[in-house]
Amino acid sequence: xxxxxxxxxxxxxxxxxxxxxxxxxxxxxxxxxxxxxxxxxxxxxxxxxxxxxxxxxxxxxxxxxxxxxxxxxxxxxxxxxxxxxxxxxxxxxxxxxxxxxxxxxxxxxxxxxxxxxxxxxxxxxxxxxxxxxxxxxxxxxxxxxxxxxxxxxxxxxxxxxxxxxxxxxxxxxxxxxxxxxxxxxxxxxxxxxxxxxxxxxxxxxxxxxxxxxxxxxxxxxxxxxxxxxxxxxxxxxxxxxxxxxxxxxxxxxxxxxxxxxxxxxxxxxxxxxxxxxxxxxxxxxxxxxxxxxxxxxxxxxx
Amino acid sequence: xxxxxxxxxxxxxxxxxxxxxxxxxxxxxxxxxxxxxxxxxxxxxxxxxxxxxxxxxxxxxxxxxxxxxxxxxxxxxxxxxxxxxxxxxxxxxxxxxxxxxxxxxxxxxxxxxxxxxxxxxxxxxxxxxxxxxxxxxxxxxxxxxxxxxxxxxxxxxxxxxxxxxxxxxxxxxxxxxxxxxxxxxxxxxxxxxxxxxxxxxxxxxxxxxxxxxxxxxxxxxxxxxxxxxxxxxxxxxxxxxxxxxxxxxxxxxxxxxxxxxx
Ligand SMILES: Nc1ncnc2c1ncn2[C@@H]1O[C@H](COP(=O)(O)OP(=O)(O)OP(=O)(O)O)[C@@H](O)[C@H]1O
Ligand SMILES: [Mg+2]
Numbered sequence: 001x002x003x004x005x006x007x008x009x010x011x012x013x014x015x016x017x018x019x020x021x022x023x024x025x026x027x028x029x030x031x032x033x034x035x036x037x038x039x040x041x042x043x044x045x046x047x048x049x050x051x052x053x054x055x056x057x058x059x060x061x062x063x064x065x066x067x068x069x070x071x072x073x074x075x076x077x078x079x080x081x082x083x084x085x086x087x088x089x090x091x092x093x094x095x096x097x098x099x100x101x102x103x104x105x106x107x108x109x110x111x112x113x114x115x116x117x118x119x120x121x122x123x124x125x126x127x128x129x130x131x132x133x134x135x136x137x138x139x140x141x142x143x144x145x146x147x148x149x150x151x152x153x154x155x156x157x158x159x160x161x162x163x164x165x166x167x168x169x170x171x172x173x174x175x176x177x178x179x180x181x182x183x184x185x186x187x188x189x190x191x192x193x194x195x196x197x198x199x200x201x202x203x204x205x206x207x208x209x210x211x212x213x214x215x216x217x218x219x220x221x222x223x224x225x226x227x228x229x230x231x232x233x234x235x236x237x238x239x240x241x242x243x244x245x246x247x248x249x250x251x252x253x254x255x256x257x258x259x260x261x262x263x264x265x266x267x268x269x270x271x272x273x274x275x276x277x278x279x280x281x282x283x284x285x286x287x288x289x290x291x292x293x294x295x296x297x298x299x300x301x302x
Numbered sequence: 303x304x305x306x307x308x309x310x311x312x313x314x315x316x317x318x319x320x321x322x323x324x325x326x327x328x329x330x331x332x333x334x335x336x337x338x339x340x341x342x343x344x345x346x347x348x349x350x351x352x353x354x355x356x357x358x359x360x361x362x363x364x365x366x367x368x369x370x371x372x373x374x375x376x377x378x379x380x381x382x383x384x385x386x387x388x389x390x391x392x393x394x395x396x397x398x399x400x401x402x403x404x405x406x407x408x409x410x411x412x413x414x415x416x417x418x419x420x421x422x423x424x425x426x427x428x429x430x431x432x433x434x435x436x437x438x439x440x441x442x443x444x445x446x447x448x449x450x451x452x453x454x455x456x457x458x459x460x461x462x463x464x465x466x467x468x469x470x471x472x473x474x475x476x477x478x479x480x481x482x483x484x485x486x487x488x489x490x491x492x493x494x495x496x497x498x499x500x501x502x503x504x505x506x507x508x509x510x511x512x513x514x515x516x517x518x519x520x521x522x523x524x525x526x527x528x529x530x531x532x533x534x535x536x537x538x539x540x541x542x543x544x545x546x547x548x549x550x551x552x553x554x555x556x557x558x559x560x561x562x563x564x
Contacts, residue, residue: 014564051406054564071407081406087399091327100326102317104407152407 004156004187005050006027009059012045012211019045021211022059027189032182034198035191035207036288038296041208043191044084047160050189051081063156077105080149084160084191086141088133094144095120095129098151105152112151119147123177139170146174150181157181158248163197175201195289209296219288226294227286230265233257235276243276254293261286307556308549311412317407320417323400328428339378339432346374347440350497361499364529371442371498372524375430375451376458379524380517382429383422383459384487387466390417396476397474401562415558419463419551424457427452443528450527458520461543464550465516471557472526490517495525519543 005027012020020042027033035043048054050063052072061068063075088097095116102112119125123143128136128164136144142162149157158178162178163171180200182188192198198205199219206216215222234240236256244251244258249268251260262268265283272278328335351367358366394400405411431452433491443451469482493507494500494517500508511518519539526536 053402069453071408083402084404085399085402087402087403089323089400090398091330096326100323101403101407104316104404104409105320106408116559120324197327268538 003027004064005189006062007035007046007059007062007207010046010049010061011058012049012054013057014044018211020049022207023206023211023213025185025206025213026218029187030182030185031203032178032188032190032201034202035189035208036193036195036198036205037208038193039298040210042211043208044160045211046208047081047084047158047189047191051079051158052076057161060172063091072100077157078154079153079156080148080152080154082142082145082157082159082162084164086138086142086145088144088148090133093130093132094125094136097133097144098148101148107151115151115153116147122150123147124173139166142166142170146177155187155189157186157190159188160191161191163192163194171197188285195287195292197287200258207292207295214295215291222291223288227290228261229263229286230261231286231290232260232262232265232268232272232286233278233282233284234260234272235278237278240272240276240278244272247271247275261290303409306335307560308552309556310552311416311555311559312410312442313413313416316409317413317416317420320404320414321420323404324418324421325424327329328425329418335428336432339429340436342378343371343433343436343440346370347437347442351442354497365442367440368529369444369525370497371440372439372451372528373521375455376494376517376524377483377496378429378433379426379455379458379520380462380487381491382425383462384483386425387418387422387463388470388473389476391422391467391470391475392473392479394418395470395552395562398512405562411559411562412555415467415555416551419460419467419554422463422466423456423459426462429453430455437528444530447530448528451524454523454527457543457547458523460537460551461516461520461547464554467554468550468557471554471561490515494518495521497563516543516546 003026007026008024010020010023011018023046030144035046037043045054049056049061049068052068052075055069064076064078066077079085089100091098098116098119099112102115107115120129121148125140125143125147128140133141142164146162163174166174178188190201202219204216204218205222208214215226217225234255234257236258240258241251241253244260249260251258258269269281269283272281330375345366350370355366360366361369401414403412404414434448434451438445438448469479472481493503495510495511495515496516500511500518503511520543522539523536526532
């Protein structure tokens with residue numbers, strides 16, 4: 001099989017509103033593929049179409065070569081889903097959540113029990129085995145949802161903001177687990193707002209905004225193609241701005257700093273210090289965050 | 303659009319995994335669940351049977367307490383399935399997001415709803431099985447025919463589960479579920495031949511009760527069973543229940559699908 005997911009001209013419309021507007025992408029076996037985008041970009045809507053929870057309005061979509069509209073049963077048996085909204089079963093304990101969930105996949109009880117113990121160990125929740133869900137912290141719940149998504153040993157994992165609301169330790173733990181799963185040959189599709197997460201985990205990613213895909217590529221390619229190699233920042237003062245304009249260096253003002261995107265950060269920094277009399281100058285490598293902000297704008301999305 | 307609502311849903315044995323989930327929860331909390339079915343018949347039999355029955359005496363040649371005993375069962379069949387598939391299902395669907403979690407597995411939304419409906423019916427059956435010993439102890443129902451109430455409770459329960467699920471599928475909020483409870487369940491409790499024979503009502507009301515009050519048919523069959531008085535009319539009641547249940551089973555699933563699949 002050449003691709004795990006193939007979408008072309010995919011559209012999702014709610015009434016007259018297009019939440020996903022004619023997008024094209026394909027996910028290859030064994031890669032981590034990211035969807036990055038501000039609130040309301042259409043990431044969750046896209047995930048729901050892939051996981052057969054929401055029918056597409058038009059365009060074509062195939063998952064493992066099958067159409068989610070007609071083969072949802074077969075597709076769902078092969079995927080694991082971590083939803084954006086935590087929906088563990090609050091009537092059950094940690095381990096029971098995994099066992100009850102296994103039953104929906106038709107997994108025999110003994111197999112389910114054995115797997116559940118292993119998965120709890122995998123996400124480091126063995127200690128909380130018999131605790132009711134309501135007594136778990138937010139990070140523990142996210143980890144349990146990850147374990148739950150693995151009960152059917154899926155070939156494709158769909159993670160909608162897997163680390164939302166987690167502290168750095170918990171986030172790193174999930175990243176580590178995802179890398180491990182990837183090294184075992186799993187294909188992973190994830191959405192995130194965290195640029196660092198996308199940069200660390202994704203082999204390839206798309207940036208979405210207002211239902212459309214703006215760009216696609218590996219994190220390094222995107223940074224190189226859309227920003228350049230380096231960024232120099234200085235304080236936003238009239239002198240600095242005037243001096244930069246005078247030298248014909250293009251810049252961007254964000255809040256109280258001035259940013260210059262350049263392939264030669266050292267030179268620009270020197271100029272700023274010497275000629276413009278800037279007080280604070282910082283050079284750094286361009287990151288995905290710069291690409292993201294450049295493409296999606298700096299204003300807050302609703 | 304309309305024919306979509308009556309499309310035959312594709313179902314498989316997966317529906318039972320949803321049923322089993324609810325049974326597991328029920329068993330976890332069995333202590334709380336077992337008390338009401340014992341207490342309820344006591345209250346009714348003492349207040350209505352001995353209290354009111356003392357004045358009424360007999361209805362036809364049936365002691366009043368024996369007349370209302372099957373109605374108590376019928377009302378419980380109605381209540382357990384109805385409240386399970388209104389408030390119970392709504393909480394699982396809306397607050398618990400349980401349905402969302404399940405439909406990410408090979409279980410389809412149709413099967414989730416079917417499982418909920420089967421569970422509602424099972425609730426009625428469990429409730430009836432627990433009430434029955436109390437009624438037998440009071441000597442107000444015939445044995446062994448009354449054991450037929452148990453399988454019948456499943457069918458009667460399924461009827462009310464399907465009615466309930468249709469309301470759940472269209473309710474804008476959990477509070478709005480109070481309307482069917484007051485405007486549908488309460489009148490039925492009073493006008494379905496429960497505490498007085500339906501024949502004392504004006505003919506128009508009688509016709510109304512037979513045509514659209516499901517409890518009328520459930521009471522009629524329960525009474526036939528507990529008094530061991532089987533009449534051909536009961537076949538008519540049974541046919542009414544079977545047809546309405548089948549139609550509403552399909553409708554409930556499709557209405558829920560329309561609500562949840564967007
Ligand atoms: N069921 C629905 N009915 C109507 N509009 C919807 C529905 N679901 C989503 N939308 C709209 O579609 C757009 C995309 O929503 P979506 O949840 O896909 O965004 P997202 O990229 O996941 O955002 P976030 O980062 O906040 O999770 C939003 O404008 C949202 O309001
Ligand atoms: Mg989202």
